[in-house]
Amino acid sequence: MDSNPVKASKPTNPLDGVFKPRSVAVIGASRREGSIGHKIFTNLLDSSFRGPVIPVNPKADAISGVKTYSSVLDIPEPVDLAVIVVPAETVLPMVEGCGRKGVKAVIVISAGFAESGVEGIELQEKLTLICRHYGMKLVGPNCMGVMNTDPSVNLNATFSHVFPPQGKIAMATDSGALGLVILEYASNLGIGLSNFASVGNRADVSSNDLLEYWRDDPGTSAIMLYLEAFGNPKNFIRLARSISPNKPIIALKSGRSSAGSRAAASHTGALATVDVAVDALFAQGGILRVDNLERLFDVADILSRQPIPRGSRVAVLTNGGGPGALTADACAAAGLELPSLAEKTLQGLKALLPARASLGNPIDITDVGAPEYQGALRLLAADNNIDAVIVIFIPPVFACPEDVAAVIREMEPEFRRRGKPLLASFMGKRGCVPGTIMPPGAAGVPSFSFPEAAVYALARARDYGLIRNQPAGRLVNLPGIDRGKARRIVESAGDGWLPAKSVFALLTAYGIKSMALRFAEDLDAAIGAAEDIGYPVALKLDSATIVHKTEVGGVALDIGSSEELRAAYHRMLGRLAAVGRAAEVRGVTVQKMAGEGVELIAGITRDETFGPLILFGLGGIYTELFEDRTLRIQPLTDKDAQEMVRSVRAFKLLEGFRGEPPADVPAVEELLLRLSAMAEDLPRIKELDLNPIRAFTAGKSYTVVDARILIE
Template identity: 40%
Template sequence: MCAAVASTVHAAPDGDGESRLPLDAIFAPRTVAVIGATDKQGSVGRAVLWNLISNPFGATVYPINAHRPNVLGIKAYPSVAEAPGAVDLAVVATPAPTVPGVIAECVDAGVGGAVIISAGFKEIGAEGARLEREVLEQAARGRMRIIGPNCVGVMRPYSGMNATFAARLARPGSVGFISQSGALCTAILDWSFRENVGFSAFISVGSMLDVGWGDLIDYLGDDPYTKCIVIYMESIGDARSFLSASREVALAKPIVVIKAGRTEAAAKAAASHTGSLTGSDEVLDAAFRRVGVLRVDSISQVFDMAEVLSKQPRPRGPRLAILTNAGGPGVLATDTLIEDGGELAALSPETLAALDGFLPPAWSRGNPIDILGDADPGRYDRALAVTAKDPGIDGLLAILTPQAMTDPTATAELLRQHAKISGKPILASWMGGDAVEAGEQILNRAGIPTYRYPDTAAAAFTMMWRSSYNLQGLYETPNLPADGETAALARDRAEAVVAAARREGRSLLTEAESKRLLAAYGIPTARAIVADSPAAAVAAAGEIGYPVVLKLHSRTITHKTDVGGVQLNLRDADAVRDAYRAIEAAVRRAAAAAPGAFEGVTVQPMIKVEGYELILGSSLDPQFGPVLLFGTGGQLVEVFKDRALGLPPLNTTLARRMIEQTRIHRALRGVRGRRAVDLAALEQLLVRFSRLVIEQPSVREIDINPLLASPEQLIALDARVILHAPGVDLGSLPRPAIRPYPTQYASAWTAEDGTAFTLRPIRPEDEPLLVKFHGTLSERSVSLRYFHAMKYTARVAHERLTRICFIDYDREMALVADRKDPSTGEHEILGVGRLSKVRGTDEAEFALVVSDPYQGLGLGTEFLSRLVRVGREEGIRRIFGDILPENIEMQRICEKLGFKMTHNIQESVIRATLVL
């Protein structure tokens, strides 16, 4: 029994039956009202109106001015309500205090979108912020979407729409450009004419009162004219929305960001400019990596990367082959390549032999491939053709320096046939001035990006690889997580530890409590016995076995070593007694006998195993919520600063990526005769730690330092946990930037024949189970689900299943029926139900399919009823699904659950709809 639509719907029909994308009222309006239109020279209202009427784009334009019968020779209207036709877009250029009233009039008139160019809002302080709140309140009445305020406006060069006060309309092209800085918009526009760069959309977002990064990335992701998205960012705004949209779009369309505020001084300036707080720049880097966004450092790099990523495929690996007619430029490119994290490809014996067959005897016989200064076009052509076939090469860079025998133009003519090498980007550096310009143009027109300097080209390749590497991590199938029952038990045990401290009004866990918290999530810890007297410490040491360690037991002191609270390698009872008294005396001196400063010690075994001291921690970022830290630990952690940041939740793939970013990673793999640490176990430990951070929102900060890693074991030797103060409303804290696994939608269910299932949200690790599931579907079930026959190999392709399993729970919710085979203990998936939100609306589309042997047991009804409940919980107003007429079973299920059935004779489907 199945229900499906033929393709994912991102647009809904409007009143005229025409398919309209979200934000089309702003970017593809049929009627535009310019509120504040005027004849006054030099005014924004005049410039906007002139730009709209002097670049015909198929829409009707109404000047709105209560004091003039016409503006620029066009009949004007006192208000939007008095315009002769319905208005899609209002461009507002009136003083800030008037804008809330203007928006109220627009909502009453049914206007769908507004671009507020007016300044004087939150960037000026409290009064401006109050005006913004009033604007939002009015817009919410009519679900109007707003860009701005304090912006330049928007352009759509392909249609000719110029709803800005900029002097010229941008050239049509494939780059969707979004900027938080209006001044930068106009500067980039001027630069683009000189460099012949074209845009699919040119958007100034201003303060992002309503429409934010996520909305615009989604819109440009659906836009057929946009091949690459470029962003100038000063503040992140809604972090979850940005990351959610970026992850959805970045795989198909590169997203390149230049973020102002990398230094502390610049961050303060950006915050002042936008009226927004700016979080940690290092956290922002981690967030960009998580969703495959490429961050660059300069404006020139932005458009370099936009060009190369839109013209050439992303490399599958970091190995570059360099082909050159001069040694020096090849060495320069190599230096930059290695410094930036790329690799010089090793040529295979077959490639070396093939090149030996036609290159002069003096060629370099290695990479860089120096084909010598007398290389003619044919030599370049043959060398590139041979090198491109080498499977050990991920990309190619052709360098040409103009020498007496060189023909840059003819060489470019021959090389352009290599512009599309499957899976391998090709870049070129034609060095020189006028002599190479014609060749550069030939290569650029063929889709081979050119660079004046070879090191710039090498840097571009490594940035391409970085982008590719981050995207690969999104869709690599991770290893299985912990069993669901074990996970629930861990959560309950950990919450008991935290709740006990909160009942006492404490925000600091003792070391013993901290270790119990870690142990609940399966993180190995050194045994610790609390002792409140020298005699108790001696008894504990005898139980544990010598040598032992004594550490301060305190409810108020966080860093024990700072106050002399640690005594190591104690080998007998006398040493333990002396150490106890020494810790007590040192702490009382340092803490001035503060209550709770000294409550005894914890006695722990002295770990003798040699290994590496690591740190694993988490703290709260004001924009991204919980942030994870992993790196080199010990007392000098701040000195070495060898660390990587990441956003929870993690899976094993993402955990491995964090570990690989650190310098200590190389040592963990085994160096100089040392055995490797169990990296798979370390990945699982990071995954469990990320679950702790997500599932225990009361934890404000947590450090495991050191986490001892050796070939024999992983063990937390010390831990520090700080909770939010008892009076803090946990619901008001920054939420995780990546929505965690929604455990609330998982529960057991028993079918009519007694078969026990767990219905739970899908997870990335389910890919192997889905492969087996598709093998249980008949041709009829497949046709009813997908509206056409689909081969098994196509249904289980890794590229397809990873996107189905690794979903964004904010955008869709997929439930699976998970059954544990009692005879084998192995899990199997026997049904899938999915609820996909329609972007820009409060509607969602459902679809489900059940394994053929398990149809008729009520599983389809249970799936759909649960999807209805999920829809209500997620704030969905209406859910729908299309059903083929012959799918009688699914129709009956929908009717049973109260869906309204509508026959669409034109498309030969039945639309099932339920208003929630």
């Protein structure tokens, strides 16, 4: 019932109703100053929204001089967006009215839904059904609204005190309270935003929907997320992967700790999730994770204002040695290099600066003025040894920060032209120093109160450069998998630990190499098996209930003869009988002793939110001692597998440590991809451990020495 003509050539995005409405009704708009219903209404007026803003309130004739309507249905003109600020118990009829009116999207600010117990959950379900019935997009409930700073829209449908300047960063937040802080902080720093959305309980519109919207929004060049939970992690990864090569995504996720999770869960009604899986998710999606709000802004600031550095080589230009040293330390800690300057630069600096200046890197230009800063910057812009420059300024006795700021601003286009980021730290001063360095909004030189913050931001911009330039991962179709056989093994198994024989058969069906293994019900069968295989062998207990075999004396290695095997067998069963667990023994397995190799582990586990996770790490007791493990969310791409193997410190062992030959890394990567396929195909596998795996030298592959699989 939209009377405006719609261009048929350009399909409208359903979220346009939220971010680009042509008219907004505020249901629950209030005359009472200080109320949310008043604030949202006046915010919409104050932001100079391009279309009509219509207050709906049966108890008032006009609010701030604007005529009110008793019901959204009484409004004569079409309404694109309705913002609802009435008590939870009256939200549903209002939304129903919106549906009948033909409203395209509703934002429900009101709290009292899924975050507040069983009744609230029911109410939210009904709310969602109504919106779905009428095809309306729903933001919230329990949110603080949305913004669009595009001057052709100028939408401030929130109760925030500030409306940030237009910029290139879009921001979504799971926490309304943090949204208020974010908007105020961004505004203080002069950081511009394109869109802002507080998603509240995410009954309909989620962070994923926003990602998809901003992917295609030409006004957005970077995305900031504050997350407390994930709705659909796989979709999130898929989306993020499609965005991150073009627009950086920077995320702050709370709930790292159990206390943090408790806090996040209690107010969003969402289950908190394992933090290592979150790390994996961000790695797989090419998302930059930051630790706190301050860093979120620092990183967004550089990514939205400056070119992405081509490499890690930084020049530090300072007028004080101490700050230069601290900055150099911070660079080293962040993996940024301070290379020597080009000969031409050195010659130029020598001519430009007093003899007491230090021409290393950091360059300490000593207490000189703006012309020397400018000359040095001009030389550094042209120096091919340098990918980025951090300028530090300490007010000396003859303080003229404005002049130095002016030359930095003046040199900025030269750096931009050459694709080199330029950052500043006027120590002690953050952000938009009026009339000095950083005009508010989209362009300009990011300026940090302390150089360490500049270094952190630059390092993450460098990380983004690596993300952007790396080849996309592929989902690989692996040969040699007998899915039919595998399914038969799993289907015929009961709940619990799979018998050793089936374990190894299942691995073989997925093309995973394991040691020749023979099951034996008694001693004679075990001796027969050992003679078939050839000594030395390993003898291991087989049981559905005893998981940690070593701890009950259920493993004997390097058995060289039938006499040794006999002795080991009796000792093993004797120990179990002594602790009253002999009945749990199904038999033993006999296996050829594996050769020398690097001990690794790999496996599958399942998480309620993230689904199957693939694990990899160093084997033996060092696994636990050094927690040298990594995981990724299934499905793995070839790139994921490569990164996994390289992200553990034990990778040095695989590369050939201390003169040892390198191990067969491609074979280990393939093993991880096979596990990913297994996790995908066989949902009854609750847990799978390959421990240990021995990785042999290049071309010699690996062998799984022991394995266990839990079926459910």
